[in-house]
Amino acid sequence: MEQQVCAFIRRHQLIQTHATVLVGVSGGPDSIALLHFLKKFQSNWKLTLVAVTVDHQLRSGDSAEDCRFVEEICQKWDIPCVVRTVDVKKYQKEKGVSEEVAARELRYEVYQKLMFEKNADVLALGHHADDQIETMVMRMVRIATSNALKGIPVRRDLPGGEIIRPLLAVTKDNILAYLNKHQLTYRVDQTNADDTYTRNYYRKNVTPLLKAKNPNISETIQTLSETLSQDEQYLQEQAKEMVEKVVEFRENTREICFTAEAFLEFPQALQRRAFHLILNYLYGTLPRDLSYIHEVTFFDLLRRRNGSSSIDFPLRLRMTNVYGQIYLQFGHPSSTKSAHSSLLPVPGEVLLPDGRRIEATKVKEAPAENESTFVFPLDSISLPLHIRVRKAGDRMSVRGLNGSKKLKDIFIDAKIPKSQRDNWPIITDDKGIILWVAGLKKAETAQNGKGMNIKLTFSSER
Template sequence: MKNTVMAFIKEKQLLTMNATVLVGVSGGPDSMALLHFLKSLRKEWQLEIIAISVDHQLRGEESLEDLRYVKEMCMQWDIQFVGTSLDVPTYKETHHLGTQVAARELRYQFFTEQMKQFNASFLALGHHGDDQVETMLMEFVRSASSNTLSGIPVKRNFSTGSIIRPFLCVTKKEIEEYCAAAQITPRIDPSNNEINYTRNYFRNQVLPLIKEKNSNIHTTIQRLSETLQEDEIYLQTDAENMVKALVGSNFSKSEVKFKINSFEQYPRALQRRAFHLILNYLYEDLPKNLSYVHEAHFFSLLQSNKSNVQIDFPLHLKLEKSYANIRFYFDLQQEQNETFHTIMEIPGKAFLPDGAAVTATLVKECAEEDELTYFCSMEQVALPLHIRTRQFGDKMRWKGLNGSKKVKDIFIDAKIPRNERDTWPIVTDNNGEILWLIGLKKGNLKRKSNNASYIQLYYENGNM
């Protein structure tokens, strides 16, 4: 394995002599092997190695033990150690994020601080070839855009230097064999074997089947990832130049316009990317319900035989075809008191005015929840369920809250723009009790009794 990794490091120029290298270490096989591997290069490359480790406060004493284990191994290996505990549960609740997203955001904030503290050139992470395969498969399943299929980068700019991943050229099995040969006894996170998380499902159920057909799939996927990344960088640069040439001075923060025939002179690959660059420019934050469907609407508008056509995008952005011109603009005068109300069939699927959807299914057990999923007991809610926009005086209750809170105040606390509040989807039971302010707040999780089933609601915003 050492020869494979060394050849990869040299080919991709992942290290330089006399560099300060931070190593993200969890205590698991991948990161412990990486730390040990870089330690073996320390003298030859004159490297300063510093291990940084994070307790996310998600597994109680067990995750603290991981931190202590890494610290102890660093003492044995004469490696400087920096560890911290991050309050992911509170951060997740405060910022209305899923567990994995919240953990990643806090972890990378810590990584950024340490890169600056040590003026480090590199942050080495232990992602391996199997991680790359899993990532590419997940992106393929849930994405309709080629620029999201590039996978995990081998090297990218970060803080004072670069993130590097020297193990993308080897498999999990090779890393485990390396640990055994080096007499490393890593910590094992039992949640890695659960299949509630999407990645774990691909890792434990899908990847083994693929490896039966191609045991070297990690090498194939890594080459594909690098090729896609290189192609995307080239195409994005050309698309940026296209937008500059096309739009010229017809640019403002609320309006963009150009001539259709000039736009259509460029290849379709650049047209798609130019369209998304314009949206990125106009929207302060891209709406969650913006999807490939809107891209299809845009190209249908270009090809329309009608002289004057207008279509609506999220947050009151309008696309208007007027003879030979296309105009993107925000309709700031549009009334924002649109209402919506529908009854949720169980099982069934309800479509919302903005193209999003809510799917209801019956399940026996609760799986891992995130901001897009909600569970409640069928026995303890008044059916049918309703999906609607907010009404005057709406209030909500949840566990730990003394009394109730106005939905208006929840929006204010979450810094939801005014122009989004009146169209925000809300799930209630038949008594009007708010169960789920989708993506923001959940009412008490109803525990079932006897043999009652759970209702699982899943919100699809069009990006999947």
Template sequence: MKQSVFNFIKKHHMLQNGATVLVGVSGGADSMALLHFLYHNRQRWGLHIVAVSLDHQLRGEESRLDVEFVRDTCQEWGIPFVSDSLHVPAYKEEKGLGTEVAARELRYQFFAQQMETLQADYLALGHHGDDQIETMLMSLTRSASSTAFSGIPVKRPFSGGWIIRPFLCTTKADIEIYCKEHGITYRTDETNFDTAYTRNFFRKHLLPLIKEKNNNIHTTIQYLSETRHEDESFLQEKAKEIVREMVVLDSQKHRATFKIDAFKKQAQALQRRALHLILNYLYGDLPYDLSYMHEEAFFSLLETEKGNNRIDFPFQLRVEKSYEEVLFYFPDESTQDYSYHKILHVPGEIVLPDGAVIISAEANHKVKQEKLSYGVNAGQVALPLHIRTRKPGDRMSWKGLNGSKKIKDIFIDEKIPISKRNSWPILVDNNDDILWLIGLKKGNPTSEQKDGQWIQVQYRAGSSRRI
């Protein structure tokens, strides 16, 4: 076992000379063997070893005695020791988590604190090859994501250093033999035999059956895990490039949007990972009930021929297709439809609910017409002017159009997202004739007049609207 672990450490570049290594020690065979192995081979790399042990307060007196056992052993071996007691039951209730998840979160929080306090380079954990098999099998039964099927990583960044698992190349049986050969005593956690826990069920009922067919399965699974990690790392980097190039992320409004055509030109494997990167960005912590069914719904949304469509993800995340774009957002005041009606004095200024500004000014000559400005002779319209949102039956006409057209149909023709239509600003006169569907169409005043005073109206977009 000793030489295979040395080779494994060298292969994965796990240790640097002169490094400080924290070793997570529970008192069980795996972690005690790891502590012994690293401490008694510390001169090979010039390591400084510190043992870290935690009482999760889940097994009463037994878990407290585990910590004391580790402390006594460290004192005997001359190893620096750090411990703490975690309030897992209270944290579990506060966060609404399962026992295992709550314990893991608190444990890694403490590990991170100690990494920083002791300026450690590595946190070594005693996971072995059988743990890897169990993890891969559980992933297969719990998740449809290929990302989740990568297993326990040999090495990963953590709190300014690295988590390493030197024993992933060994089995539980190897470790028990090592403990016997070196006279290492350890404690046994009786909850490890309770098959109500999923991992224990796999360990007791499935692992022995698999090993009957291939006693070296831990090596096969470890190779699969490592190659999956390498493949996944490559695909993740490519997906990150797609997100950087194609996805607009709005951190203030917690939104994301992208153009569908450009996104769909990417390989499906990269589209899927880009979706997960977007969801990680928006959620922070992914909801437990987020599943492959949401992923399927997302890809169906990209393929639908409907100009406007929407699907709902957990925690009120909305994924909305508006013609050539997809928008991810959480509904709040900035995404609600505003209805308003305001008088626009000349000269004057109106601030709309979305932060856009409408400015009117007088002019003694005909003003230039631009996309975001509108000029009209004061004698051609009924004053005062008004800015309002659409009403049922709204229609307008413009130069070159025979008759009039519904505002609803103009929005469809211009591919305006449904979510923006009810709050779109419209300039009308006092007779409610539509003069300007702002940014889209300019109407024809009912009377012709060139002399006299002119009015210029300008639109300036707010932070949440672009016309």
């Protein structure tokens, strides 16, 4: 293991001589092996080592015992040790995040502060090759962007220095063999056996299958991660140059504009990355309810050539296309009439500006409907579907009614407040035929389709 890790450190230039290295130590096998390895090479590389361990106040006091164990190890090895306590449960409640996310965010806050306090050059963490496999596969299952497939980075910036992960060169088995060779003790987190946690499930059920098929899967995955990371870095640099050429940033305000024609001249790979760079600039911290659906609607609006139309993003960010001139700005009044318009993919869903959702699925058998669902034959309408708000003079053919009815009268009959009518979602087909005033009235559509049906679901929870 030592030779593999040393070669990995040299190849990536992770540690320089005379560096101050902050080491995150939980007491588990990975971090204990890392701390021991760095201690072993401390004099050769003339390092200053500082261990940091965090008590998350979880697991009925076990985390406090972990910290005491780390302190004892550090005292034995003559390594300064900093212990910090964080309140995960309180943070979780305040931020509305999972326990795992809360613990991670608080832990990294501690690391960041100590980087400045100790004037450290790098923070060394014990992630290993098996962690990389789990991360890559988990992201492949859940996330549709190539950027997410970079996996765990070998190094990344942290305010005050860098995070490095020297053990990505070795597997869990390598680490356990190293601990056994040097007769090192460590703590075991019992929650690691609970496969209700997503990562534990992959660790116990998926990774062993991959290793059985390819004993060298860890090297394959790490090479893939590094290659994708290098490719992504290059594409990000190109996307930044694209944004600088195309986008006009208005002074003293988070507002931008550009022409659709100039934006669409660039390759799609750069367009997608430019879109995310723009959102990062405008938002600073991306809202949690931002999804891939917003990317779909962004490019749909970008390609429209006639007239003026808008779509709304979370936190009152509006994108407007005025005959090919694109504007993104905050602060549109929520009480005024919305020009919200977007495509509804089938299957797929659209998050509306007010937090409600409309989902479209394909079903073979037509299920029973209720006021929140609408089912109709796929071959009875023209795709794609659109979601928009009402227009002056809108009428629709209402199911069960011999003729059409004004949308104004539909809202009045349903006693919908005037303040809500201008933003009420209306689903049309590609010919502009109104199919559904969501949750209120359904159109008369052909009922004898020969193939699949479309099921629309309107979630009114905000």
